[in-house]
Amino acid sequence: MATATSSQTRNTVYVAIFAAMIAAMGLVPPIVIGIVPVPITLQTLGVMLAGALLGPIRGMLSSLVVVVLALAGLPLLAGGRGGLAVLLGPTGGYLLGWIFGSLVIGVLFKYWVLRQKSQGTRIVTGLLSILLGGIGIIYLFGIPWTSVVTGLDLGTSALGSLAFIPGDLIKAVVATLVAVTVHRSYRGLMR
Amino acid sequence: MIAAHNTSYLAKLPAGLKFGALLAISIGLYLIPSWQALVVLLIGSLLLLFSARVKFQQLRTALITLLLILSFVFISLGMQTNWENAWVSVLRLLTMCMFAYAVSLTTTFDAMLELFQQVASPLRYVGANPAQISLGLSLAIRFIPELKRVYLEVREAQHARGLANNPLAVAVPLVIRSLRIADDTAEALEARGYDSADKLK
Structure with a gap:
């Protein structure tokens, strides 16, 4: 029983540190592209890394912890946002998408990417996993949510999110390289 | 907020x-x-x-x-x-x-x-442990300033090596040091006999 409890505590601490990483990445000042201030933040990089490094359950819980703390009122989201309005507002779906995004990335890393032997195939499969989970799944929640909340049709809602795609692609590449490198030097993260 | x-x-x-x-x-x-x-x-x-x-x-x-x-x-x-x-x-x-x-x-x-x-709290019946949930939430808040400190240290070190603008050279050590902090914290909690057994059961 003692070992079961201690591994549970360790898992909790891992979840907490990745939640803190997602939150801390929101502190980095948003980069403004063009005239319209579209905040490109690093937070989804943290979401991607949580799934890729901790696996499905713990990765998902890390995102969930950030969402819960933000909804409870801590200004953890990019630009110091927080509170219940974030979920009710037009971009609330992306926040829910984080939770499922890190879950999907975690599943793919655990059962697909980490079973690849060579570094090259790990990078390719890892990038595909992160593109699917970190961009595909998050937008799958975010775009229909905006559409339902505002009454815009899906096409316009998707068009509005296009501005974030370049930043997200860069983050996906960085997350893949970081995850593959860390898994090589820090083995046994997902047992 | x-x-x-x-x-x-x-x-x-x-x-x-x-x-x-x-x-x-x-x-x-x-x-x-x-x-x-x-x-x-x-x-x-x-x-x-x-x-x-x-x-x-x-x-x-x-x-x-x-x-x-x-x-x-x-x-x-x-x-x-x-x-x-x-x-x-x-x-x-x-x-x-x-x-x-x-x-x-x-x-x-x-x-x-x-x-x-x-x-x-009803999640208790499907195996979630309220003590662990509280621990996770409070640790996450505590780790934020800690990670900021680690980030500044890593960035300074890589700056000295001329790698400050390389995102990988900053991100990889940052993640690895975060994992070390997590390991140390978990060990410290265990050493002090942190008991999260669900007393409500």
Whole structure:
């Protein structure tokens, strides 16, 4: 029983540190592209890394912890946002998408990417996993949510999110390289 | 977005009541199709915020972001359907967010978190451990300044090596050191006999 409890505590601490990483990445000042201030933040990089490094359950819980703390009122989201309005507002779906995004990335890393032997195939499969989970799944929640909340049709809602795609692609590449490198030097993260 | 020293009558109401009311209002707002009624409700929500003596300064960045998104929504919705439709949609969202701000800004973080934990407490029966949930939430908050410190250290070290602009050279050591901190913390908790056994069982 003692070992079961201690591994549970360790898992909790891992979840907490990745939640803190997602939150801390929101502190980095948003980069403004063009005239319209579209905040490109690093937070989804943290979401991607949580799934890729901790696996499905713990990765998902890390995102969930950030969402819960933000909804409870801590200004953890990019630009110091927080509170219940974030979920009710037009971009609330992306926040829910984080939770499922890190879950999907975690599943793919655990059962697909980490079973690849060579570094090259790990990078390719890892990038595909992160593109699917970190961009595909998050937008799958975010775009229909905006559409339902505002009454815009899906096409316009998707068009509005296009501005974030370049930043997200860069983050996906960085997350893949970081995850593959860390898994090589820090083995046994997902047992 | 924290209820900083708000001592108004709204702050004295139990968090569960405010949360429930917000949920009901949010659903109700979707059933109202007329913009006139929504204007009245928006004024009502603003009066609520004023009467609770909320500092509007706290809302500034949140409102700017919200208004930017809403203006995009307004223009595209107006051009696609009609302008009345666009007004209804934008007013509804604005009103909903104002009510949400009224709840968030008059409820302390502790009270809100306690409410969430109460809501999540039935999860105990499917194997979730409330003590571990509390530990995870409080550790996450504690780790944020810790990670900022680690980030600054790693960046300084890589700057000295001329690698400050290489995202991988900063991110990889940052992640590995975070994992070390997590391992150390877990060991320290175990060494002190941290017992998370569910006493409610």
